[in-house]
Amino acid sequence: MTQYLIRRIFWAFFLFVVATMITYVIFFVVPADPATLAAGKATKPEIVAHIRRELHLNLPIYQQYWLFVWNLVRHGSFGYSFVNGLPVRTMLGQEIPVTASIVVGGVVMYLAIAIPTGVISALRPRSILDRSGMIFVLVGISAPSVWIGLILIYLVGFRLGWTPIGDYCNLKPTHAIGVCSGPGQWAYHLLLPWITLAVGSAALYTRLIRANVMETMSEDYVRTARAKGASPSRVLVQHVLRNSMLQVVTILGMDLGLLLGGVVFIEIVFGMPGLGAQLVQAAPRFDLPVIVGIVLFATLSVITFNFLVDVLYAWLDPRIRLA
């Protein structure tokens, strides 16, 4: 088990280095001059040259990368935006909570829908609930989330006026005037983004959970448990759920990691200042430090969640833990 963990940590570190390197290389392969862009229109060549020096863009690529790693390790610094000169760390610090709020809330919501629906439709295949669940799944999978988001904004937010149609409010209450904040406002403003995120994924997870539960139900050891005289609910809780959640956990881990890198469409549709929205702004401006910062965070979250999945998996399945 210890060895398994060490190996995982090693791979996580390796992936981290590779991901940031690739970002740097891609950036330098793309023919663009951030210095010119940063300097704005019609500037003198000496100003551009100055900016270039300031941003260390005159150095060879490996030195720039080394500088980035050094600053990161030594000062915990991600550098400064080429565009507005703000520390990337500060920018990420503001954007991560937004994205995380959307993702965590959305994931909680879709799991809350998918787990019971998936399990119940697996236990009663072909029942009315299973069939209507399947229709919901079909709709959820076929509808793009942007479209769902827009429909929700129009119907719920605009026509019915039940919810705000955008803007992000801080979870932590502040008393600044004109700034909305506090858990109530936070959730109220995030309701539509959450639903938008949840619809598609809930459908997918319902299907996944249904399939996994049905498969586990047909396992020999489930029959053994029933032959022992265990009640259906006990069989489900003690023998089926844990085994059928193994695959779900894997996919959930991957999804969480990916989503935390930025839910681009939802952030843009609802005007949420998250990582995805920032990435969309930074990319065309070649704002390398910001892009690298976001890529770094996304990689880190994917790695972290994969790692957590592995640990969870080992905990769930003794065959891995004791191998």
Added chain:
Amino acid sequence: MALLEVQDLHTRFRTDDGVVKAVSGVSFELDRGKTLGVVGESGSGKSVTFLTVMGLVDRKIAEVEGSVRYDGEELLRASSSRLQKIRGRRIGMIFQDPMTSLNPVKKIGWQLEEAVRLHNDVSRDEARRRAIQALQEVEIPRAETRVDDYPHQFSGGMRQRVMIAMALINQPEVIIADEPTTALDVTTQAQILRLMKKLQDDHGAAIVMITHDLGVVAELADDVLVMYGGRVVEEAKVDDLFAAPQMPYTWGLLGSLPRLEQVATRLEQIPGQPPSLLHPPRGCAFNPRCAYVFDKCRAELPGLDPAPDKADHRYRCHLDDAERERIWAAKKAALTGVEGSAA
């Protein structure tokens, strides 16, 4: 009164392709302390029969008819909570594949304790004590430490011992063993069969041994049911069945078995394939593969009738007795050859 009495049991599964008649009118009795061997090939209905008896077929897709009386109580109409009290307590079950029949994420001890605590109001410590004792009884070395291991840490033979320990832990009156040694090597099979005999002697449980292996039946059973196409086609005391089988399918089974004591160089083969349970043949289910088929066999299902001189040897066949006797005599000579005199 017999401990387990099954009368005219039918199990039909509704599938997308039609109704699968897995069990069609099976009747038998099982007495306390006896071993009933149930032989048949895949699709003969032997496993489904006993899953039905245990109430383990999914009633949402299966239609079940007939009567299953256990100690006088009708099980087919018993509530599910009543059945849960009987399963694992009064009837234990052992399945074919010990590799997949234990929950891979729970410790062996937990799984044994679960069996104890489902039926007895005892403390965890007491359940654990009984679990260890059960493992000792099935001769698992170092039971006190092995109880904390997971199934994948056991070999196939050891897992089957765990399954037996689990089936026996509440000292049931009946053990239904569905191909318990099929997945095991022969030396392990010999160990498991010997263990089952010993445990039967110690506890006096009745055993139902479901198998495709006539050798296993010959070793263990008192009475035998031969099943084919969802029906019992022959039933007899084990000695009678092997000394004088009466039904062409049983002859075929015996003839197609290569065996150590046999001298014939060519096996008798049953042509064709086992019947489809979706579209079973009219008349006798065996008629398309039978060498002695005549018109009546294709039109009419033969009844399970007793032999003229033995009321407890019954079989389904339209052949007349003289004819049957003549064919079997010839077959027996061919089968045993020079050793025919010894048998």
Added chain:
Amino acid sequence: MSELLVVEDLQKYFPVTRGLVFQKEIAQVKAVDGVSFTVEAGETLGVVGESGCGKSTMARCVARLLEPTGGKIIFDGRDITHLGRTQMRPIRRDMMMVFQDPYASLNARKRVGEIVAEPLDVHGIGTDKDRKRRVQELLEIVGLNPEHYNRFPHEFSGGQRQRIGIARALAINPKLIICDEPVSALDVSVQAQILNLLKDLQRDFDLTYIFIAHDLNVVRHVSDRVMVMYLGKPVETGSKQELYAEPKHPYSGALLSAVPIADPTLGRARKQIVLTGDVPSPINPPAACRFHPRCPRFVDGKCNVDEPELTPVAGSSDHSYACHFPLERWPMDEDEIRRRPSLAASVD
């Protein structure tokens, strides 16, 4: 008769690796560890043993589906032990395999005709028309309807699929067919059909078989000579008659007596030896005689120190065993088998 296949001291070790970055070999699974035998043209060599005895690995090495770690394989007078892919190609025409699982060994997306014609394609034999005729002929030979060459494997039952596998193996008139548990997945009545078919084909086409199975009855039925394997080594070889009538190795004896007899009278009368424990792991197998931890005749200081060599039985041409304390007679029961001759008598 001539020797078609000579195998000398065949070894196949699989590495067991562990490591964080660089995989380091920490142990070896000695799946096959010194197996020698010959197969005469036209005969059937049966190989029996329990799971983990290395019989299938041995077969795959002989067919050169696996690269042997050591030893020599001489097929039809030619050393094929380390031949490369292209050099093996012409030899593969003469050596075919039939596998256990008729479900897994046939490509589900190919029609039966294509499957059976595969060896013809691979070796570029005949025109399309010739091949179709040959496939139909082969289907007929193995007892399938030749008109079914356009069907898919899933439309056939287990026994019929095994027939398809046999037809494929026969397609280019091989000299040797290696059958790896060809009937263990089949029902008894179907198993008999396949065994009879294999025998008929041997007679009609002068085939030589290596027949691998865990079922002693089946092996006895098809074989001329039999080799019993235990943990990667042969423990006894001999003609079928001698080996089954008078086994010398206690493991062979235990195997024979473990087989259930389909006759209650004979069954009750027979003497049975039930071994204790399981087959040990082939990683770090027991020292000296590998059977010693389970052997009823085990002698401390001898069996766990000296490895017994394959020794010929006096007065027999090809019956040999690897045991310090061979069985004096057969059958024996468990008490008799424990009463081995004294150590002094056996050490010369």
